[in-house]
Amino acid sequence: MSQLEIKDLHVSIGEKAIVKGLTLTIHSGEVHAIMGPNGTGKSTLSKAIAGHPDYTITSGEVLLDGASILGQEADERARAGIFLAFQYPSEIPGVSIANFLRAAQQARMAEGEELDASAYYKRLYSKMDLLKIDRKFTSRSVNEGFSGGEKKRCEILQMAMLEPKFALMDETDSGLDIDALRIVADGVNTMRGPNLGVLLITHYQRLLDYIVPDHVHVMYDGRIVKSGDKSLALELEAKGYDWIKKELAASAA
Amino acid sequence: MSAPTLSAPAALVGSFTPDVFAAHLASLPPSLPGWWVARKRAAYARFASLPMPTRTDEMWRFSSIGTLTLDGFTLDAAASVPLLPIGIPKAAQLVFANGRLVSRELLSSDLVARGVIVDTLQNALVHHDALVREHLLAQPPKLGSPKFAALHEAFLADGAFIYVPRDVQVALPIGVFSHAIGATSAVFPHTLVVLAENARATVIEYFGSDADTSAQFAAGANDLFAGHGAQLTYIGKQDWSHRALSIQSNSTVVRRDARVQSLNLHLGARQARHESLSRLAAPGAFSEMLALTVAEAGQEFDQRTLQIHEAPNTKSDLLYKNALRGTAKTIFSGLIVVDPDAQKTDAYQSNRNLMLSDEAEACSLPGLEIQANDVRCTHGATSSRIDPEQEFYLQSRGIAKEQADELLTFGFFEEVLARLIDHDLHEALRLLIQTKFKK
Structure with a gap:
């Protein structure tokens, strides 16, 4: 049983403050959704937790099982159990998916220890079968020339192989048609269980029809302004984000 | 025939004095044809009279001139050779050390029966005189090193001769290994490949040193000839000592509907100049020129290329990639020439540099010289970081x-x-x- 605690987190890009005091705790087994209008800091939150060097954490804490991860490089955070599913995954020409995942597995082993190649491929193929991904996929260069749906499936495959404690899924639904969305959601639902905590970042309620969250948070202007269960997402869909803005304006007045 | 002049300015010949040349000639087998010995004498005379490259020489733009030297080298006999194989099966193999054959693996009797030849140049000069004479160093040095080309010809002792007759395919690669042995040794490797009509072969050439501290000198060359419809794959792996000075000149002639793919890996030497000429000599000829360089510490890799389209409907495709670390320097200077009647030429030239250090330096000089009006020529150079x-x-x-x-x-x-x-x-x-x- 693990927990990811985000405490009064403030994040800037350059001089500009983006996340302005966000607090949230996620436990293994839980799926939290963060919804909010564009430009409110959702993606910044996920990249800052994952350790992107362009994002400066000006104050606050992120604790994984009680230990701060903020002093760690992105790769150390990943090995500690954080996984970021990218909204726009990078294309890596000349590096096959098989070699890439192998390097990621090798990085999780003690120095001098060699990955068992046949066991690795066996595991890779079983995960691909589970996610209904063609085996030819592994010889293609990472994300190069992939459709939006293929890129997201590649992210899910990586997540399945790396078995993180917490997955931060940044706008996983963006750019997907309904079939691709269903495949990706099936993948996440397959992995859902007592050992995985998920933070789903989304602009639209649509994704939450397929991955039903335990908790829904509304983010606005760098903070969580409202939390509830899955019904909050439906309410938000019905009333729109203006409803939140009006509520906030009323409480500030 | 007059003997070579016995005096030459020391600055022009360095260690390669007339006495050293005379000793070299004396060491060659007496069976070599007279035309070849005469050519070597003429080459020595050219070498001894031509100036060293200078800073103002356009063909040597950006190159380090001060580190080019002919001094401090010796022509050694090699005692033993460490074999550094490329781990794949081969059809045949020749291993040279300081220009002398030290070991070989023979072709299968089947390939011999079909007329394939993998032999030393010395043997070929005796037994296949006409073939060698037609192709050996037949292309004039156009890329700036006539002095080093002359030095190579003068001191070339032995090398590889590969011939594949009409319609014969050699499935496995043919290996040629050239080693420099000794702390200051000078070597002059040469590989001559002739593919007759519709022949196919792959040649892997490897250049290596006995120790990474050896301050050696290599003036090498190769001649690749692909006859009508022939297909040649050539791999060159340059892995000289990191203290070596290397000047290599490669010439490729591609005939009608033939295809040559060459890939040069540049890893060794402190300063390595590589000149590569491709002549697209008849319609349908295609030359693919590839290179990969790992430049590190203070290494300098100087690559000069020339793609000459002499006939219509010819194609050339050049892709040279360099990864630079430390204070390494790379120079790429490439020229595509399209002759007036080489219409429908399709020529491509690209140099890509990956800068892995702030101290590294990459210079690119892509160029076009087009005299036909219906052609497609593209060139470009980029340098980028991770x-x-x-x-x-x-x-x-x-x-x-x-x-x-x-x-x-x-x-x-x-x-x-x-x-x-x-x-x-x-x-x-x-x-x-x-x-x-x-x-």
């Missing part, structure tokens, strides 16, 4: 920064290696270059 978003992506999967950069560099090389059709060769070269990069 993309921070790609780096973060790999790091976010748990791969440490150093390994991430290494993976991205291998990905950068892969675009070139992936052009090789032979899977085993592709894998072997990938392994070689990755091993070198990780050192």
